[in-house]
Amino acid sequence: MLTPNYLIALALDAVYNNPLSYNPYFIAGMEMNRYLCESGTTKEQCALVAVKNRLNALLNPQAAYSERITVDEVLDSEMMFYPLSRLDMSCPADGGIVMVLASEEKAKALGDTPIWIRGIGWCSDAPSLETSEGVENASRQSCSG
């Protein structure tokens, strides 16, 4: 049966990664695990992000996944791709965003509450998962699990 995960998996490298037939969320699990190890951030602190995001969504009547949840609920939710639990993960959403860019003068004329862009950054990543930033850093720093 064709499920969305098969389509997401097509974004993986067709030679080195896709033939492994893993659920593509494995990458998020691996990245989170490395992040926790390197930064010392805890699962509880990550859970606070999920709690905050869903709470903020309550302020937006258009938001799809707004809810009031607790840190314990996140921590106790089903383990999906360790260390990622079900409530750590964002749910699929279809949508679009339109941004109207204008000069300062025009922005002030168009509305009372323009949003100011304070900075823009660009970066590009490595051509393969195996040489992405995280792995490169590994050659310079060790992390004792």
Added chain:
Amino acid sequence: MPVDKVVQVSQTKPVYGEILVYGQYTFGIAGERFFREIKDNGRIMGTRCEQCSLTYVPPRIYCERCFNGLKEWVAVPSTGTVHTYTIAHFGLDGAKLPKPAIIAMVQLDGVYGGLVHQLGEVRPAEVKIGMPVEVVFKDKAERVGSINDIAYFKPC
């Protein structure tokens, strides 16, 4: 059959039929050598840039630092360390796996890069970031020239 240009939406009409979507992916110059070495010789090879002192796995035919063409191939160790890992409780079809899979990014010793694969002969609770592992190939008769010619990595 000539097709008139449709200028009004009301002129559009459905055409029924099937479009066969067929895709194939080649391994590329470096990938072909890499997988032939695994299949035929049971070894992992990378490409070497002497100028930048880097050995690439997966192999590349150009150095990403200096852009030199890379012609030198070297056998790399079959050992490495677990850079990071996850324990996947769900499979590609979204169904819960009967047995969770340990998926790791293995940084091969002395190599820039590494390989993503499963860990075997180890329980999830025993896996640690930084753990030394080594590659386990499938038997030669079973190897077809694929990343799945590697059975898994195991602790060493």
